[in-house]
Amino acid sequence: MRQLFPLPADDVDPAPLYRDSRPTVGDRPYVVVNMVTSIDGATAVGGVTAKLGGPGDQRIFFLLRSLADVILVGAQTVRTEGYGPPRLTPQAVEARLERDQPALPTIAVVSRSLDFDWSSPLFSDPKTRPILLTVGSADSEGMSRARDRAEVLIAGERSVDLALGLRQLRARGVALVLCEGGPTLNAALADAGVLDELCLTVAPLLVGDGGPARIMGDHPLDPPLEPSLLHVLEEDRFLFLRYRLERAEWR
Numbered sequence: 001m002r003q004l005f006p007l008p009a010d011d012v013d014p015a016p017l018y019r020d021s022r023p024t025v026g027d028r029p030y031v032v033v034n035m036v037t038s039i040d041g042a043t044a045v046g047g048v049t050a051k052l053g054g055p056g057d058q059r060i061f062f063l064l065r066s067l068a069d070v071i072l073v074g075a076q077t078v079r080t081e082g083y084g085p086p087r088l089t090p091q092a093v094e095a096r097l098e099r100d101q102p103a104l105p106t107i108a109v110v111s112r113s114l115d116f117d118w119s120s121p122l123f124s125d126p127k128t129r130p131i132l133l134t135v136g137s138a139d140s141e142g143m144s145r146a147r148d149r150a151e152v153l154i155a156g157e158r159s160v161d162l163a164l165g166l167r168q169l170r171a172r173g174v175a176l177v178l179c180e181g182g183p184t185l186n187a188a189l190a191d192a193g194v195l196d197e198l199c200l201t202v203a204p205l206l207v208g209d210g211g212p213a214r215i216m217g218d219h220p221l222d223p224p225l226e227p228s229l230l231h232v233l234e235e236d237r238f239l240f241l242r243y244r245l246e247r248a249e250w251r
């Protein structure tokens, strides 16, 4: 991998570039979003991300996972991408234990419907019990299944109040949240003013109609975010961009 910005450099190891200090923000964790897109902005091809990724993207995907306390993900991404329990290499687990983190990050799924395949691996491994971030008005049968298979956090009545949900995670000691999308959840986090960083892989593909939404969903962000570029890396025509996100009124 080579660095193009801020300074050109060949053969860089991305790990130290992503292993940065990310302080908590008031009473909530720091929130990083990691996404992959085609050059023309598609976030999925044929409904899934598989055709957008590549080895470098996978490296950064797992690098970010290895740093996170919680992996936050929208229910539709869990359903379409077939999310399972988190897995890391033994080296990554060892490094986490040395940093006094749990061996693996916890997956936290945001859902109103609680409509899941409860027999899927994500909800079947008692060693990696996920969190479900949901609403008080959720269907009672779904809620009872959810409580059997996951730790349930209620944040809001009809819609998940993401700022409140993040504060609940912080109260449990969570300092770094990695959001893995999808676009609907990203947009809701942006609307709530709780996004701190965007890691974006631009895949060397033009796909035309690649799906319904771009990385921040399909409604306008008002005002738009004006991210600051932290670095640009390149490998095999893929670009790896890292931005800090903030609006003046957020802090």
Ligand SMILES: NC(=O)c1ccc[n+]([C@@H]2O[C@H](COP(=O)([O-])OP(=O)(O)OC[C@H]3O[C@@H](n4cnc5c(N)ncnc54)[C@H](OP(=O)(O)O)[C@@H]3O)[C@@H](O)[C@H]2O)c1
Residues within 6 Å of the ligand: 034, 035, 036, 037, 042, 043, 044, 047, 048, 049, 052, 073, 074, 075, 076, 077, 078, 080, 081, 110, 111, 112, 113, 114, 115, 158, 159, 160, 161, 162, 180, 181, 182, 183, 184, 185, 186, 188, 211, 213
């Ligand atoms: N390119 C990438 O890096 C990337 C990353 C992730 C996903 N994707 C793609 O994106 C697509 C899925 O994204 P998506 O935007 O359709 O869905 P999504 O963001 O993954 O999930 C949306 C769902 O999350 C729940 N949700 C989100 N915000 C909520 C809130 N504030 N309150 C209550 N529930 C909330 C709802 O779940 P319920 O329906 O259960 O109520 C909602 O239907 C897939 O095609 C996937 O392959 C791409």
